[in-house]
Amino acid sequence: MKLLFLITGFDYAGAENQVLLLCRELRARGSEVRLVTMIPPVAYLEELEKLGVDVVSLGMKKGVPDPRAIVRLASIIRRMRPDVVHSHLVHANILARVTRLFVRIPYLVCTAHNVNEGGWRRELLYRMTDPLGDLLTNVSREAVRGYTERRIAPARKIRLMENGIDLSRFGGDERGRLQLRAELGMTRKGDDQPAVDGPNPFIWLAAGRFVPEKDYPAMLHAFADARRSFPDSMLWIAGIGPEHPHIERQAAELGLSNSIRFLGIRTDMPALLHAADGFVLSSKWEGLPIVLLEACAGRLPIVATAVGGNAEVVLDGVNGYLVPPEEPVALARAMVRVMALPPEERRTMGQRGREHAAANYEMSRVAGKWIELYEQASGRKLPASRALPKEAHEG
Secondary structure, eight states: OEEEEEESOOOSSHHHHHHHHHHHHHHHTTOEEEEEESSOOOSSHHHHHHHTOEEEEOOOOTTOOOTHHHHHHHHHHHHHOOSEEEEESHHHHHHHHHHTTTSOOSOEEEEOOSSOSSSHHHHHHHHHHGGGOSEEEESSHHHHHHHHHTTSSOGGGEEEOOOOBOGGGOOOOHHHHHHHHHHTOOBOTTSOSBSSOSSOOOEEEEESOSSGGGOHHHHHHHHHHHTTTOTTOEEEEEOOOTTHHHHHHHHHHTTOTTTEEEEESOSOHHHHHHHOSEEEEOOSSOSSOHHHHHHHHTTOOEEEESOTTHHHHSOBTTTEEEEOTTOHHHHHHHHHHHHHSOHHHHHHHHHHHHHHHHHHTBHHHHHHHHHHHHHHHHSOOOOOOOOOOHHHHHO
16 A cells, blocks of 8 residues: 655644554555655654655745745656555645645545644635545544534545553653653752752643643643742743744743743653653643643543543543633642542543543544545555564664
């Protein structure tokens, strides 16, 4: 089987993570896989090379439409002659559909990764180009329901395909946990003393790009409020993005500089989760966040906003708590509620999350659904999975 993935870019983000895992699974089954990005890729390039995945960029500039991309993509498809083209995210989905006017694509599946991909103009483009695609998928039940209700695609052409996670990557020992906590320990400005007194401060972890939809301002206000009850608590935030300078300034204005650590891009999320005590997400909207699946895999209790597919991952009162979006007071109250729980109850919450992820989002299960779809679309049967090179498998 020949399969071509098309995606807007390739960064350390949720959609890219899913494409990488699918590439790994398909290569393990002997498929020829090519990854085409609209703008130059910046993440996972070494692992993709080890997997034997050919990566090609269309050379576009972010935010700048370029009709030549249609010609370039059509040429790549014409040479490869894939059995299935699978596009991800709104710009790539529209590009793939329009390109189909100029080159034969036996089967085109487009995947949206959010309940909101950018407003009514993009939704209009989805409706206008719908006849050019064979299937539209989304990652949560809430997103599928929303797309169907807003008539972005007819019910017969939209399908739920959840995100998946490799649970085997998440674990760790107490020594590693304590070592990372020490390495990331905060210090007061001007000296080398710990910024937080006490040997075991509660550490919250957050992860995601610094963009408006993640609503980090609400998170900071909630954390500042929660620290009135738990003044030793700390917050780690992993990620980059255009709003990072603004959020760092806001943290200083709220007097949080010594209790927040901005970690930048991290490739050791399993270790970070193992070192933290709870996970917090303050998004205004979402699809099915990979970071919540990772928090479940890492056995952390979660506080998250009740948007998109969050309620499908965080079962309120079972493995965490859900709160309305854009309500810092409610977010703070839930954070305090988690910190006030006895440690054994927090561990029980975390274990329930792990079990929920294992039952519903294990990557082998999710990849199996995609393999079945690709086989039906192409009429080709994929062989059983074989061992990959050790380096590629571990990533």
